[in-house]
Amino acid sequence: MFALVDCNNFFVSCERLFRPDLTNQPVLVLSNNDGCVVARSQEVRELGVPMGVPYFQIKDVVRRNNIQCFSSNFALYSDISQRIISILGQYAADIEVYSIDEAFMDLANMPIENLQSWGDDLTRRVQRDIGMPVSVGIAPNKTLAKLASHYAKKQSKSCIIDPSSNHANYTKILEDTDVDDIWGVGRSNSARLKSVGIKNALQLSGVSESWAHQVFGVNGVRVYSELNGKQVYSLEAHKPPQKSLMVSRSFGHTINNLYELETAVVNFASRAGYKLRRSNQQVSDFGIYLRFKTPDGETHNQMLSAKLSVASNDTPELAGESLRLLREAFSPDYGYKKAGVFANNLTSANLCQVNLLDKLSPKIRQKRTKLMEAMDNINQKYGNDTIHVGAMDTTKNSWHSQKKRISPAYTTDWLQLPKVSGLKD
DNA sequence: TCTGGGGTCCTAGGACCC
DNA sequence: TCTGGGGTCCTAGGACCC
Numbered sequence: 001m002f003a004l005v006d007c008n009n010f011f012v013s014c015e016r017l018f019r020p021d022l023t024n025q026p027v028l029v030l031s032n033n034d035g036c037v038v039a040r041s042q043e044v045r046e047l048g049v050p051m052g053v054p055y056f057q058i059k060d061v062v063r064r065n066n067i068q069c070f071s072s073n074f075a076l077y078s079d080i081s082q083r084i085i086s087i088l089g090q091y092a093a094d095i096e097v098y099s100i101d102e103a104f105m106d107l108a109n110m111p112i113e114n115l116q117s118w119g120d121d122l123t124r125r126v127q128r129d130i131g132m133p134v135s136v137g138i139a140p141n142k143t144l145a146k147l148a149s150h151y152a153k154k155q156s157k158s159c160i161i162d163p164s165s166n167h168a169n170y171t172k173i174l175e176d177t178d179v180d181d182i183w184g185v186g187r188s189n190s191a192r193l194k195s196v197g198i199k200n201a202l203q204l205s206g207v208s209e210s211w212a213h214q215v216f217g218v219n220g221v222r223v224y225s226e227l228n229g230k231q232v233y234s235l236e237a238h239k240p241p242q243k244s245l246m247v248s249r250s251f252g253h254t255i256n257n258l259y260e261l262e263t264a265v266v267n268f269a270s271r272a273g274y275k276l277r278r279s280n281q282q283v284s285d286f287g288i289y290l291r292f293k294t295p296d297g298e299t300h301n302q303m304l305s306a307k308l309s310v311a312s313n314d315t316p317e318l319a320g321e322s323l324r325l326l327r328e329a330f331s332p333d334y335g336y337k338k339a340g341v342f343a344n345n346l347t348s349a350n351l352c353q354v355n356l357l358d359k360l361s362p363k364i365r366q367k368r369t370k371l372m373e374a375m376d377n378i379n380q381k382y383g384n385d386t387i388h389v390g391a392m393d394t395t396k397n398s399w400h401s402q403k404k405r406i407s408p409a410y411t412t413d414w415l416q417l418p419k420v421s422g423l424k425d
Numbered sequence: 426t427c428t429g430g431g432g433t434c435c436t437a438g439g440a441c442c443c
Numbered sequence: 444t445c446t447g448g449g450g451t452c453c454t455a456g457g458a459c460c461c
């Protein structure tokens with residue numbers, strides 16, 4: 001059996017940890033640049049605010065109902081997430097951290113009669129130690145475990161789906177689950193399913209395998225098989241190395257001068273270089289991404305990439321490459337809204353493929369590796385960008401995203417610790 | 426006027442090989 | 444009249460996840 005532990009309204013619950021006055025109040029969290037809604041409290045859901053809606057479209061609802069809005073605060077969310085994972089580690093040997101607010105756990109050797117109390121105990125423990133409400137779903141595969149955790153949110157105790165020992169319960173839960181809520185069925189496929197009268201998980205589990213294959217391809221068959229109790233996906237306790245990487249931001253305001261754009265892109269390239277070094281990887285296929293409006297008001301996306309002569313994770317090199325591509329693409333007539341860099345074809349930094357035509361000799365490259373190491377150590381100790389490439393120009397950061405409503409980094413910055421007042425000595 | 430920032434996998438089509 | 448049969452690799456686009 002597998003368990004899925006899912007935090008309830010994770011970002012909102014993180015914000016509430018240090019704002020207990022917001023318990024039972026409508027609260028939502030916005031994406032970067034305060035663009036759209038990425039987390040909603042139960043109260044906000046009940047007001048009919050959908051997930052992912054642009055903020056400007058719901059301003060009236062927010063004002064009328066006095067909804068508390070926060071910019072996303074990833075320093076806080078990541079820290080809370082790690083605390084929760086460390087507790088989960090005490091409850092199972094193998095854990096797959098699936099996202100910032102979810103983890104799969106392997107319960108292979110647990111007697112079936114212990115599952116309910118195991119799940120309920122875990123729920124109480126995370127609530128007590130962290131203050132985070134979680135839902136636990138337990139089932140013979142990941143798809144059903146997801147479905148069970150979804151169901152657990154409604155019944156406020158952990159939910160077990162076991163087709164072999166309690167078939168009636170299994171059937172009932174599948175019937176109660178809308179096809180939209182099945183893991184692996186997205187917007188496009190749920191629309192197709194509904195158009196042929198398949199509205200819930202039970203109906204989907206009853207089609208033929210060949211039909212599932214014909215209509216949804218191999219992924220459809222996987223969903224179908226797991227709904228029927230087979231195990232297709234296994235627990236990935238050790239994540240394979242990442243294959244691609246991206247650093248991008250929407251700008252706080254439209255940019256149309258090259259210099260500002262350069263400082264932004266060099267920032268992203270530096271960040272990408274750091275991420276590569278941290279994971280001991282390097283890139284051979286590197287590029288930039290631009291989103292802009294033309295004078296006639298049309299929005300376009302543009303991607304330019306280059307093959308590096310030698311795989312690299314050297315910040316000055318990546319920054320130089322992104323500047324070269326940017327200057328090639330830039331037009332003063334466009335209004336730039338967003339930019340980023342991307343890296344495909346990541347390989348281990350231990351593999352070294354030299355190139356006779358490389359502008360830098362292997363010896364220089366070795367020195368550069370040490371230079372980056374020193375830079376990372378200094379920045380780790382004294383703060384981000386203490387040392388950085390000159391083109392970043394940290395005095396010009398007008399491109400930064402809007403984060404007007406961000407809460408303090410309560411748990412990761414000495415200067416932002418919560419203050420307790422009103423206590424007597 | 427105004428819409429995030431990451432990722433993965435699959436598929437189809439084209440270029441190329443013999 | 445009539446033009447094979449097998450591969451691989453790359454790319455772009457789309458679907459999905461959080």
